[in-house]
Amino acid sequence: MWGPPALYAAAIFASSSLSVVPAPPSHFTDKHMHLLAYAGLALLLVRALSGARWSAVTAAALLQAALLTVVYGAADEWHQSFVPGRTADGLDILADAVGAALAVGAVGLLAWWGRRGTRADSTIERAAGRVGQTP
Numbered sequence: 415m416w417g418p419p420a421l422y423a424a425a426i427f428a429s430s431s432l433s434v435v436p437a438p439p440s441h442f443t444d445k446h447m448h449l450l451a452y453a454g455l456a457l458l459l460v461r462a463l464s465g466a467r468w469s470a471v472t473a474a475a476l477l478q479a480a481l482l483t484v485v486y487g488a489a490d491e492w493h494q495s496f497v498p499g500r501t502a503d504g505l506d507i508l509a510d511a512v513g514a515a516l517a518v519g520a521v522g523l524l525a526w527w528g529r530r531g532t533r534a535d536s537t538i539e540r541a542a543g544r545v546g547q548t549p
Contacts, residue, residue, distance in 0.1 A: 415466055419458035423486060426451060430490050433499040445509040448487075453513035456483040460521050471525035476518040483514035 429435070438447045459479035464470035487510030495502040 415462045419455060419462050422455055422458050426455065426486075426490060427493065430494045430500070431497055433497060435500075445505065448506050448509035449513035449516070451513070452483050452487055452510035453517035455486065456480060456514040456517040457521065459483060460518060468525055468528055471521060473522070476522045480511075480514045480518045484511045487511070487514075 438444060456479050459482050460471060460475060463475040463478055464472070484507070488507050491502040491504075491507055494500045
């Protein structure tokens with residue numbers, strides 16, 4: 415389960431090692447690209463931390479994924495500062511953090527929503543099982 419986030423992080427590292435970076439698509443900025451890239455990393459980290467099970471998506475797993483994503487983003491900016499023609503930018507780290515927060519927030523909301531329905535179904539099933547029973 416850790417293969418996908420490791421490969422994804424390696425791809426980010428490789429792109430940060432380039433002295434010349436391709437321009438983002440029109441209507442996108444460097445900050446948009448950071449937000450999207452690190453949202454993807456956060457999603458893969460949530461998946462790994464939860465064992466790819468919705469039932470294991472906890473607040474702790476979401477927080478860990480967000481923190482790991484931001485720490486990796488900061489480390490990558492530091493690495494980038496050693497690449498000729500590149501600089502480290504605190505606003506890039508902020509964009510990484512926003513991407514991570516949006517991703518884990520969306521996954522947390524989806525996990526909560528899914529569990530909400532499960533709890534309601536199990537409550538209905540328990541109540542239905544009691545119907546017709548004598549005390």
